[in-house]
Amino acid sequence: MLGAYAMLKEVYGNSCLSRTQVFEWFKRFKEGRETTEADLLPGRPSTSKTDENIEKIGKLILEDRRLSIRGLAGITGIDKECVRQTLHA
Structure with a gap:
């Protein structure tokens, strides 16, 4: 996992995700997640101004x-x- 972070840091430099975020995404993909799209959250939409x-x-x-x-x-x-x-x- 540290190797993956090092590669991302090398490619993206200061624009790279933080180490914590990289570990979190690594965990999510390891658990079967297939996309970086945001999850739909239950409840009221983010705005009522439709x-x-x-x-x-x-x-x-x-x-x-x-x-x-x-x-x-x-x-x-x-x-x-x-x-x-x-x-x-």
């Missing part, structure tokens, strides 16, 4: 301009900060 959500918030605002960010978040199920960012974009 075209669908922007349209949904826009329609709600047109229906009732008095809705607060908290109210919009409650109706849509979108995080308050994402609603705020959508409104101020």
Whole structure:
């Protein structure tokens, strides 16, 4: 494993992954991993600012301009900060 790190360091120089990262990836490939692509994580997507959500918030605002960010978040199920960012974009 140290030989692999030495070869990477020789080829990539200062741009090489850290020794710890190389050992981690070596372990993952040894366990059967076949790609460096990121794993899909369960749960909410990384952003709620999708075209669908922007349209949904826009329609709600047109229906009732008095809705607060908290109210919009409650109706849509979108995080308050994402609603705020959508409104101020």
